[in-house]
Amino acid sequence: MAAESQETLEEMLVELKDTSELMIDLAYSALLLQSKDLARELLELEEYFDGLHTRFELAVIGRKGNSIDEKGVLGLIRLGFAAETISDAAAEIAKIVLLEIPTHPVLRMAVTEAEDIVEMSHVREGSILDGKTLKELALEDKIGMKIIAIRRGLKWTYNPRESTVIHAGDLLVASGYAEGGEPFKRLASGELREI
């Protein structure tokens, strides 16, 4: 808890918003790709989100009267609650996949916007991504996939910088063309040895 308490209320709010928005994208992709892996990952993200939300609420209450007035406290609490509703709704969409509800092709057609997808993959030991910066890899130029988030341990980073170094064990979230999904996953797993 010590490390977590250093997080400011502002940082937590930014993270709540970013996480809820990422969850929407992941939910639609899980549905589109009929991916149970993606759906399970989303449910884990929802648990993480719940923890973050609780820490955020405690921080808001802790700051009451100190630097935020009553209206401010209420506004922040409501904002957190709305983000939580979005996160829950995204998880519900993922559960459609996990419960093996037969999905009508209409459902998959409706959630795909052009050919954009979101994919997640762990970077395995021996992957050529390990130890490289996003700039060096230039995945967007080469396979049309942009890294939009990275999870390292319990910490999520959204819209990582070009200078960010990828490590084995990282969970990468990438968005881009459907055709880029397979090469992206095979690069992360170490199967594909060059970009």
Next chain:
Amino acid sequence: MKLILLDEERAETVMEFRPVRYRPMSVRGALKEMKKLSSLMVDLAYSSVLYRDHDLAEEVLELGDMADHLSYLLLMNASLVARDKRDAEQIAGILKAASSIHKMAGAARDIAMVELQGLSFHPSVQEAFKKVEERLVRTTIQPSSILDGRRIGDLKLEVSIGVDIIAVRRGKTWHVAPRADFKLVKGDIVHARGSDVGVGLFDRLGRGELKEVP
């Protein structure tokens, strides 16, 4: 329904309701539209709070009414499709997804209400977002603007100034995520996203102050 606002100087807003009647439409079309609407609402709602934009928050509520309307049309049209057990199973997935998407639209409305009810919070919160966020801008296309009569795809705004048009409002009609062949006309209210500099340039293009795309 009335919206009770905390700030007493603001007049109460009375909302109008449009009756819902069955209209044939494809389930796919309705679902796709709901998804686009709810994503736009979440986007605009967060912005309305972070930038203290009252008008934007009101637009979110308006989009919310459209989402409500659409959710009924989707329910009606989907109910007509199911004929046997297999259909029912498949329709259940569609309705569940639609209801979750509708929930997101509801959450967006709640976020916009934070702004509309004047529950403003500490400026440090806005500052935190300005550091990481791309900006949204809302610009009305003036008659003197070079954007009048141009197709979105031809303008190549994403390449030249890094700005993406996410929605266009024409009178009472919303065009969410307009396609490349969508033609802008004077009077259109355009919602766009991009860097601080990019949205500034776009705003000047819309006002007619800037006469060519940089």
